[in-house]
Amino acid sequence: MILRRIARPMLSSIFIISGFDAVRQPTGRADMAGDFIESSLNALPPTVSGVLPSDPATLVRINGAAQVLGGLMLATGRYPRLAATGLAGSLVVTTFAGHPFWQETDPAKRAAQKANFLKNVSLTGGLLIAAADTEGKPSLAWRGRRRAEAAQAALAAALPVAAKTAPTAWDSLVERTQEGAAALAERSEDAAGILRERAPELAEAARERSAEIAEKVRDRAPEIAEKVRDRAPEIAEAARERSAEIAELIGERAPEIAEAGRRRWRKVAS
Known part of the structure; x- marks a missing residue:
């Protein structure tokens, strides 16, 4: 698509130019990012920080070279999604290391650093969009759903045959x-x-x-x-004999039976 052929070089141009400048002249950027680099190395585990170079100028050159390589890949359309992802990662480090506007006390410098910080945030958003661009090709999620649907259709087609045979x-x-x-x-x-x-x-x-x-x-x-x-x-x-016994028993319990009858009658009447 013609739009991608124009937009990708436009997006990658700043990374190629600033990355080439960082490789040639790393001193100014190294001075600005020295404190950030030192604190970041101290926060990493010794097994990781021991492998990385501790010189700020060397790290600035490495980051600049990565930006030049990623910018060229994105501009030419060679692995553009991978290139955009790498540039976004390098830009996050550059933004926090080179533009800490919250540390500036001078209002003019603070405003300039804040503008550069927000510019890099906008560039990161554009790179993330480029990293998600599949150029119209099906994504992995879409292909996975299609494969699942095809498997379900094959299973549904096989079930009637199995029902007839067994x-x-x-x-x-x-x-x-x-x-x-x-x-x-x-x-x-x-x-x-x-x-x-x-x-x-x-x-x-x-x-x-x-x-x-x-x-x-x-x-x-x-x-x-x-x-x-x-x-x-x-x-x-x-x-x-039984009748006499029964009559005697009735005589003994007659008052009790009469009292129970009166209580039942009073309860019903009330």
């Missing part, structure tokens, strides 16, 4: 249930037919047994009556 446990259970219901209906119809066929025979058998039972009852009726007559005095005596 019945599921649910289908087997439904089939077994239907077979059992059909068998039960057949057995019920058979039982009803047998019952209808044998109904006269069963009724005749019931009449014969009822006559037999009645005959046996008539035969044993005198014997049962004789036993009842023999036991009658004993049963009557037991009834009299």
